Amino acid sequence: MGSKFGSIHIRAEEIVEEISMLQTTLEEIQISKRSPGWISIYSDSLQWGTTFLAAKKLSKDIHFPVMSVEYFDDDVLEIHLLQAGKKITSLIQGAALEGYGLRRKRPQAEKLKEVVSISMNAKELDWVCKELDLWDLCEYLQIQFNLPFRPETIVNELPVHKTPWNSSTSPQPKGKNKEKKYEADFLRPGSLTMAMVTKDQELYTWGSKSYGVLGDDSIKNRNKPAKILDHIVEVAMGSYSAYAINDKGDLIGWGEHSPHGTPTPQKLLLQGVKDIGVKSRDAYFLQNSGKLYSYGRTWNSDDFVLLRDEVRSIHVTAYDAFAISNSGELYGFGKNAYDQLGKITDGKSDCILKNVKIVDSDGYSVHAITDNGDLYVWRNEQGRGLSPELPRKEFEQVVQAVQAHHFVYAVTENGDLYAWGGSGAHISDSYYEERYAPTKLLENVKKIAKTTFRIFVLFQTGELCSFFLDHDQPGEDGYYTMKHASPLYRLGEGNRTIVGDKEAIEWLQKTRFHMKKTDLDFIPESHLEHIRIQDIVTTSSEIYAIDESGIVWVVGTSAFMSMKKPVRVRVQEA
Numbered sequence: 001m002g003s004k005f006g007s008i009h010i011r012a013e014e015i016v017e018e019i020s021m022l023q024t025t026l027e028e029i030q031i032s033k034r035s036p037g038w039i040s041i042y043s044d045s046l047q048w049g050t051t052f053l054a055a056k057k058l059s060k061d062i063h064f065p066v067m068s069v070e071y072f073d074d075d076v077l078e079i080h081l082l083q084a085g086k087k088i089t090s091l092i093q094g095a096a097l098e099g100y101g102l103r104r105k106r107p108q109a110e111k112l113k114e115v116v117s118i119s120m121n122a123k124e125l126d127w128v129c130k131e132l133d134l135w136d137l138c139e140y141l142q143i144q145f146n147l148p149f150r151p152e153t154i155v156n157e158l159p160v161h162k163t164p165w166n167s168s169t170s171p172q173p174k175g176k177n178k179e180k181k182y183e184a185d186f187l188r189p190g191s192l193t194m195a196m197v198t199k200d201q202e203l204y205t206w207g208s209k210s211y212g213v214l215g216d217d218s219i220k221n222r223n224k225p226a227k228i229l230d231h232i233v234e235v236a237m238g239s240y241s242a243y244a245i246n247d248k249g250d251l252i253g254w255g256e257h258s259p260h261g262t263p264t265p266q267k268l269l270l271q272g273v274k275d276i277g278v279k280s281r282d283a284y285f286l287q288n289s290g291k292l293y294s295y296g297r298t299w300n301s302d303d304f305v306l307l308r309d310e311v312r313s314i315h316v317t318a319y320d321a322f323a324i325s326n327s328g329e330l331y332g333f334g335k336n337a338y339d340q341l342g343k344i345t346d347g348k349s350d351c352i353l354k355n356v357k358i359v360d361s362d363g364y365s366v367h368a369i370t371d372n373g374d375l376y377v378w379r380n381e382q383g384r385g386l387s388p389e390l391p392r393k394e395f396e397q398v399v400q401a402v403q404a405h406h407f408v409y410a411v412t413e414n415g416d417l418y419a420w421g422g423s424g425a426h427i428s429d430s431y432y433e434e435r436y437a438p439t440k441l442l443e444n445v446k447k448i449a450k451t452t453f454r455i456f457v458l459f460q461t462g463e464l465c466s467f468f469l470d471h472d473q474p475g476e477d478g479y480y481t482m483k484h485a486s487p488l489y490r491l492g493e494g495n496r497t498i499v500g501d502k503e504a505i506e507w508l509q510k511t512r513f514h515m516k517k518t519d520l521d522f523i524p525e526s527h528l529e530h531i532r533i534q535d536i537v538t539t540s541s542e543i544y545a546i547d548e549s550g551i552v553w554v555v556g557t558s559a560f561m562s563m564k565k566p567v568r569v570r571v572q573e574a
Helices: 017-024 051-061 109-116 122-131 134-145 502-511
Strands: 004-010 030-032 039-042 066-072 076-083 086-093 184-189 193-198 203-207 222-229 232-237 242-246 250-254 266-271 273-279 282-287 292-296 305-308 311-316 321-325 330-333 356-361 365-370 375-379 392-395 398-404 407-412 417-427 430-442 445-450 454-459 464-468 496-500 525-527 533-538 542-547 552-557
Touching: 004 051, 017 039, 017 051, 051 066, 051 076, 076 109, 076 134, 086 109, 086 134, 109 122, 122 134, 184 232, 184 533, 184 542, 193 232, 203 232, 232 273, 242 273, 266 282, 273 311, 282 311, 282 321, 305 321, 311 356, 321 356, 356 398, 365 398, 375 398, 375 407, 392 407, 392 417, 398 445, 407 445, 445 533, 454 533
Parallel strands: none
Antiparallel strands: 004 039, 004 066, 030 039, 066 076, 076 086, 184 193, 193 203, 203 222, 232 242, 242 250, 250 266, 273 282, 282 292, 292 305, 311 321, 321 330, 356 365, 365 375, 375 392, 398 407, 407 417, 417 430, 430 496, 445 454, 454 464, 464 525, 533 542, 542 552
16 A cells, blocks of 8 residues: 555745644644745644645635645545635646546646746646656655655655756657557556566566565556566466566566565466466466466465366456366365355365356356356355355357346357346335346457446457446436446347336336437447457456557546547657
8 A cells, every 4th residue: 555645735934823723623733834935734634535625624714825735545646726715726646536536637837826936837747747656746746845745754855856857858748758669469457457468578567556566666656567577478467466477487476475575576486387367365376287276365375285186277367266177177266255166165166067168257256158158157146145056057159258237248159249137126125126138239249348337349350349337227317328228228128027026116117217218229439440459458447458560558447437538558668
């Protein structure tokens, strides 16, 4: 986790009496006059979400400008300049703003000069907001304001971050720096990180620096790819550790929960590894010999633990770990929090299903595809007070599937995308459920990927689109629209049945069957329309695509229903 702090600063020479009002709401406030022209207020009670409100209240009672500073977990930096209770200008920056419901803002240099007499180059201000990491930006602003945002900070000892305006080189517009050409071979997502291996077997990482998983001793989040290793043929990124295999078959690990426990990649003793997977604090390693080893908290061991022999493949998600034996038997490993792994002993399950080719899970539900294309699904039913489900065949001729919000989306052998499932709710003591039969949505589909609010569809032609997938909930006006209805609802009532208590069904019919039919056509939203896409992957916060030339794109974020303009991932020369 990163730093968290907040502070309030008054543009005044002398302490104002109104500060005393903060003592009734804040614990142990500290008042400082270290910076000329500023009165600073520090308190452990000032954190992200509370500092601005306290500053706004104070600003209404004094005639001096007031500035609030909030920094949260290396994800968000908010600075607001206020006068008479009104915002004058604001800075909001961070790599995960969408996840907090925030929009990026840059301060107006002319307002800073007018209100607090601080002169800043507007172009340089824009540049540092775009180019500097969040912590570096925080240090840069403290130097510009000559103002410590935390009581322990000494401004004169902060590093001076180079910009085109304070270095010996002449200023260059953004985008003119020397860019390194690369051709991505594949991407491997973590929870809040991304790894890219190029055709030249170079490994790049970027994202959250938590627990040392970026592999470069990072103490800050990094939103640009940095080269970590050469000669890499496979990599897996976890929340607490990461692992890679080089072209000699060596296993390399890093992160706080790796065997060495350091953020610097180091070679491990386990040899002959051909595949790796990481979930939570456990990692899984499949050798060429078919032996499956694991390292992590589940096994309470400081060494690699042998789990099974004669394993053909492993499939590790953020929630579950599975192994498929040479004969096609499916086994699970882990805590089995929702009984999704069936009967389990010492972290190892009995055989769950036979003749399995592919398996995946989302934590609550699991699905597997057999060698002949049969799709089996089993779900967590604890929320409804039912016993765990056994694998149940739900479709045929399937090559890929995902589950989202109690619905299943499956791609068939001939490229058709089908969806089915059900969503239900309790109304008082009554329960209802809407069930949809399998319905064909799209054709010529190559791959699908899910995010919080959308299903992304990659067509065989290289085109990319997405559609909204949330439960069938009406909008604020009580009507279904394209924004609020799933594609199954928009495709008509013929494939829907409703089961449940009479009272719940009557309520549903009265309150939810309101449609604006003209708005309900199923038209997926297109992305990167003039670029052919080869593959798509998702992290918990972003969607990435690789185009036919090996360039990586951030297609959008998964935090909001609406999409933003795609951004090309650039690699700068070291």
